[in-house]
Amino acid sequence: MQTIQQNIATINAVNENADMVANTDFEVRSLDTMCVNESQQTHPWWYNFKYMIVGIVFGIVFVKAEIISWFRMQEMFRLQSFHMYGVIGTAVVVGIISIWLIRKFNIKTIYGEKIEFHPKKSNKGHIYGGLLFGLGWALTGACPGPIFAQIATGAYVVIVVLLSAIAGTWVYGYFREKLPH
């Protein structure tokens, strides 16, 4: 009896393993290359604090440039202010130049790893998902980054927006196979 149970346990473990293998990190994120992370480095957890420092700078800019302002988003979508177009436009220009330099001079990470880029295949999700995201962005006046910053400035009710966004992400994951991509 015990052996049978053990066998079942082994089979389950193997199945789960096979699932994980068939579903390697990269494959599962093929439509979602925004979060690919091909670094092979394994470091103690506190090495992650360097990303927190970058986040702190980002958070300060979010608040001080009023990127978390619902009013700013409304102005942008009504073409009443140049501000947000200026912010995003400048960021993209700086980003393009930075990535061009990284590629041209083959700049490595601080750990000597090659910096990887992954071309993304177009799919219909970019159209349908993008449209739905845009609707939500103008309603809440916040994309995912500013949602966090809004909460931190004391607008605690925005936690509801965050929880709802997590629910939306989950529901997408649940229906993903049935949605056109």
Add this chain to the structure above:
Amino acid sequence: MIEILKQPWPWYVAGAIIGLIVPALLILGNKHFGISANLRHVCAACFPANIRFFKYNWKKEVWNFFFVGGILVGAIIASRFLANPEPVKIAPALATELAGYGITDNSNLVPKQLFSFESLFTLRGLIMMVAGGFLVGFGARYAGGCTSGHAIMGLSELQWSSLVATVMFMIGGFIMANLILPFILSL
């Protein structure tokens, strides 16, 4: 110096700093700038429910939680120590339009008359916060990224699909703000 920092920062300063986050994350550890992936990692960590989309090694992505943690800390610093004492300046046309819906309080970046626990129990508040949040989360994942992942990171990489996504974000925003939001605000 502090007085200058307390003023709202101009777009070219903010844009340049945000643009530099792209190479900073790449050089610090091959990390691709993106925020909405965090929402997915939360699902993967807390409620994977045997859904394939949430079965991956989210622990490899904890850097992204640290990044978001930093955003929280930065926003607290900015709102505590660098807060602008003046009310938020808004375009006169927008102010007039919003006044028509009774939204006159611009003392806060997040308008209190729309986003508060009291308004959460009104139809208008419920749509704006719950339905709005849902669309942000669902749409971002469906599109494979949000404003940071597509409009900043993807466009910086000159990815065609990110341009498509960014254009659709803007179309969605224009439709909502100009065609649908007026009805919701008058509820």
